[in-house]
Amino acid sequence: xxxxxxxxxxxxxxxxxxxxxxxxxxxxxxxxxxxxxxxxxxxxxxxxxxxxxxxxxxxxxxxxxxxxxxxxxxxxxxxxxxxxxxxxxxxxxxxxx
Numbered sequence: 001x002x003x004x005x006x007x008x009x010x011x012x013x014x015x016x017x018x019x020x021x022x023x024x025x026x027x028x029x030x031x032x033x034x035x036x037x038x039x040x041x042x043x044x045x046x047x048x049x050x051x052x053x054x055x056x057x058x059x060x061x062x063x064x065x066x067x068x069x070x071x072x073x074x075x076x077x078x079x080x081x082x083x084x085x086x087x088x089x090x091x092x093x094x095x096x097x
Contacts, residue, residue, distance in 0.1 A: 024049070024056040032093050039094070046090055061085075 028049045033042035054060055060082040067077050 021056050024053040028053045029089065032096065042094065043090070046093075050086055 028046075031042075031046055031049055033039065060078065062078060063081050063085065066081045066085075
């Protein structure tokens with residue numbers, strides 16, 4: 001609740017940054033393969049949105065629950081989990097058809 005209060009007090013200052021991040025995440029999780037389009041076209045769009053999202057976030061999302069406690073979040077464990085999450089998201093959207 002304190003975060004809501006702080007954001008509302010400086011809403012105009014923080015609105016653009018927060019909206020940009022949320023829009024990037026929303027676009028990444030809602031992308032679909034367009035009907036009649038090649039899988040490679042969807043893959044290119046997905047990779048572009050993934051890269052934009054990482055840039056807007058300032059890095060990959062750290063998934064502590066999946067990595068496990070005490071793991072090196074800057075090492076291979078984090079990179080592997082991020083790649084698995086992105087692969088799952090990619091396949092989930094392809095298989096929705």
